[in-house]
Amino acid sequence: MKWTQKHEALLSALRGDDTIPSLYRALSHGRYHLDEDQVARLRDWVRSLATDPAWPHLERSLDSLTAWPETWNSAVEAGFSPLSDHHNALVLREIAGRFASDGDYKSALRLYIWHVEAFQRLFATDYPLNFVADVDPQAEGWEPKDVFTGIFRDETEDLIAKAKDAYATQTIDRGQLKFAASCLDFVAKLQVGTTDSFGAMTAWKASAVSGKSEISRIAQKRFDDELDAMDWTADNDTIAAPFERLSTLTAALTPSEALLVHVVTETVEVLWKIRHVGNDESDGFKRILAAIAPLNEMLAERVLSGKAFGHNSKCADFMVFEGELISEPGPRSAKFKRGLEVCPGHRNCLMLLSYVRLHDADVPLVQLETLPSITKAVPGRKALYGRLVGEIESAIAGCEEIFAHNKSLPEYKERLQKQKERLGME
């Protein structure tokens, strides 16, 4: 009996009905299912996938949820046809939307990124051109590229709306904000190759960049308005809120240099204000520092790499506030040194670092001061206690080298001299 197209159609349908539910379930981590009609609509997807180099990677992991998402990554590496990627992009976008609606933003972000990558692969081929030729629209007063630009711009607008919506509430929806901002950030960083059918990816990227700017402007405006109206003696949650909200946004949306500089500068001013009203030992004060520390470090990196100019001092000022809260000498010293790296000669960093060095003399000084005066008569006293004198002298010299105007230096020198005389250790 001759194998006909009808046999092929039946085989394809049976394979699809058998495989599509498993594939959809695997991509959605076992969470979502399809009804019969939805399965039937996706038959061409598996028909196309079955001829791709990626298919063996997918097929062998259909019933093993733990093998994903690595399975998808290896499948991408093996290769999809443009037709498969057309399907992939649509399915992945749909599942991402379902995850987002259910509040699973981590999964939503992963699927969203995969869908963007599928479209990116698709538009690096002639598939979109051939597709338009097949559909053969009668374009009057518009061009096909307008349609694709519109599709991706609408996606961006939807993300911007989600981000704005999440940011507008008093206690922001951090999950939704982070998801929308991360998606925008990903698209804004797309590497567009030389082949970009209809310029679609370039336009998509541009719309995401513009979207990021818009959200940053909104965030900065709210930040400024809240700071202007703030009573810095208020409770911890109230004074920390503007900073923590902004920090959530910038953790997902790579901030511009302008925003970084503005936020760090304003934060340093606020930290001084809080200190002046005597609220700098509050948890709110510490939470502000913790929220803005990552932004300050981003600014430091840009300053050190030469990408940002003229903002060294404020960056180091922030690190002084950070360092003051660190009690361990090693990490405390490291923070001030980082400030000096960003802003060589920063006065407060030098001064506070000099104190760290000077305090290395505290323990040996006390040890000397508690020795009985009779020690002066001990013949081997210099061998026994010379090390302590050496440590103190080194700490004083180190402090003086870092910051000669340290106000505690005379006191430490005097204490040392007094012990030397008392114990005959000159």
Next chain:
Amino acid sequence: MSNPFDELGVDPRMSVKELTEVMKRMAERAASDEERERIQSFWRMLTLRERDRLRWAFLAHPRPPAAEATSVDALREAVPTVPVRAKFDAPVPTVRDCLDGGHQGDNFLSPAPRWDGWDQTD
């Protein structure tokens, strides 16, 4: 908003004329006025503006060849079949049949006994 191509199971690459014909038949077979209005609404979405048709087409899943019906049962029925022949043991004519004047025994279809005495030296 639902994609008309996906909702109706129509090939996104169809021309306006083809869409109109197919959707007209769908509307005529519609079980209710609501269903008919729904199909008409989709028809308007796809045919009033060409750029909308292109947009919906790109955002719909590519369809398998038009020859494929939607349901597996319909596809099964469409597959050509051949009659299956009943199987019988093939009759084995022997020399005895010729020597006996064609006597085949009570049952023509039962295998005739083989003659083991063939003498090759004869």
